[in-house]
Amino acid sequence: MIARKKLQCSVFEDEERARKYSKESGKWMEGMAREFIAAAHEWGISRGRILDVGTGPGVLAIAFARNMPEVEVVGLDLSEVVLAVAEENAQKNGVSSRVSFERGDAQDMPFDSVFDLVISSNTLHLVENPVNMFNEIQRVLKPGGKFFMSDFRRSFLGLLTAHIRASYSLGEVSALLAQSDLEDWQIKDSFLWLKILSAV
Numbered sequence: 001m002i003a004r005k006k007l008q009c010s011v012f013e014d015e016e017r018a019r020k021y022s023k024e025s026g027k028w029m030e031g032m033a034r035e036f037i038a039a040a041h042e043w044g045i046s047r048g049r050i051l052d053v054g055t056g057p058g059v060l061a062i063a064f065a066r067n068m069p070e071v072e073v074v075g076l077d078l079s080e081v082v083l084a085v086a087e088e089n090a091q092k093n094g095v096s097s098r099v100s101f102e103r104g105d106a107q108d109m110p111f112d113s114v115f116d117l118v119i120s121s122n123t124l125h126l127v128e129n130p131v132n133m134f135n136e137i138q139r140v141l142k143p144g145g146k147f148f149m150s151d152f153r154r155s156f157l158g159l160l161t162a163h164i165r166a167s168y169s170l171g172e173v174s175a176l177l178a179q180s181d182l183e184d185w186q187i188k189d190s191f192l193w194l195k196i197l198s199a200v
Contacts, residue, residue, distance in 0.1 A: 013079065013081060014081065015081050015084075015085075018057065018079070018081045018082045018085050019085055021056070021057065021082075022056075022057030022059075022082075022085050022086075022089065025056065025057060025059055026057070026059055029059040029060065029063075029121070030059070030063065032060070032121055032150060033059060033060050033063035033064070033067075034063075035150075036060060036063075036064070036119050036121070036148055036150075037063065037064060037067050037068065039146075039148050039197070040064070040068070040117055040146075040148075043117075043146050043199075045068075045071075045116055045117050045146065046068060046070055046071070047068075047070035047071055047116075048070075048071060048072075048115075048116030048117070049071070049072050049073075049074065049114055049115045049116055049117075050064055050071050050072070050073045050074070050115060050116065050117045050118070050119065051073075051074050051076060051109075051111070051115045051117070051118045051119070051140060052064070052073060052074070052075045052076065052119050052120065053076050053106045053109075053118060053119070053120040053123055053133070053137065054076070054077060054106055054120050054121070054122070054123025054126065054127075055075030055076060055077045055082075055083075055086055055101065056077060056082050056086070056122075057082055057085045057086050057089055058075050058085075058086030058087075058089050058090055058099065058101060059089075060075075060119055060121055061073045061074075061075040061086070061090070061099050061101075062086075062089055062090055062093050062095055062099060064119075065090070065093075065095035065098045065099045066093060066095055069098075071098065072098055072099075072100075073098060073099045073100075074099075074100050074101070074102060074111075074115075075099065075100070075101040075102070076101075076102055076103075076104045076106065076109065077101070077103065077104075078103065078104070078105055078106075079103075080103055083101045083102075083103060086101045087101055106120075106123060106127055106133045106136065107127060107128065107129055107132040107133050107136060108132075108136065109136045109139070109140050111140040112139065112140065113139065113140065113141065113142055113143075114140060114142065115140050115141055115142060115145055116141075116142055116144075116145050116146070117145060117146050117147070117148070118137050118140065118141055118145065118146075118147045118148075119147075119148050119149070120137075120148075120149040120150075120151075121149070121150045121151070122150070122151055122152065123149075123151065124149060124151040124167070124168065124173075125151055125152060125167040125168060130168070130173075130176045130180075131176055131179045131180045134176065134177060134180030134181070134182045135180050135181045135182075137182065137198075138180065138181040138182050138198075138200060139181075141200040142200070143200060144199070144200060145199070145200045146197070146198070146199050146200070147182070147185075147196070147197065147198040147199075147200070148195070148196070148197050149195065149196040149197075150193055150194070150195045150196075151167055151168070151193070151194055151196075152167035152193065152194070167194075168194070170187060170189050170194060173187060173194055173196065174187060177196065182198045182200075183198070183200075184198060184199050185197065185198040186198075
């Protein structure tokens, strides 16, 4: 199997690159957003507060606000540059009254037990300490809250782009989750993606 290689990613420190990523990711993230929203509906979540960890340009957060009119969504990201792009995207989509964006670290979130659903896409492989991230997700969820994450799956087939190389294998994610405070989790994997679901 290909060894994991930590990613040095500065895409969101440059406004031009952040805007380009926003435009390009919007195309393929919409399909993923539909899957996340379907999971929320299956869990009976149609209102309440949702946290998008590693929101980037806000594609998932905005999709939830557009498709679920009774939710309030918070997007969290470390990059002020990409958060400015996310705010513009929310305004363009007419959901800025129900989506807010905050600067913060996935490993030290500024919230306590306030979210009905935590979502995250393509962030796990960027985090320094994934166990801390999982523990923080557990902490910010309300009792009975749900968690859905999707990230790249490092494959033995030789897909060597930097993000794939920085991602985790199924076994590695299982071991990280086992070390975390999250309970009742499951992992679904496919050729390119690992999807993590949990209930608190």
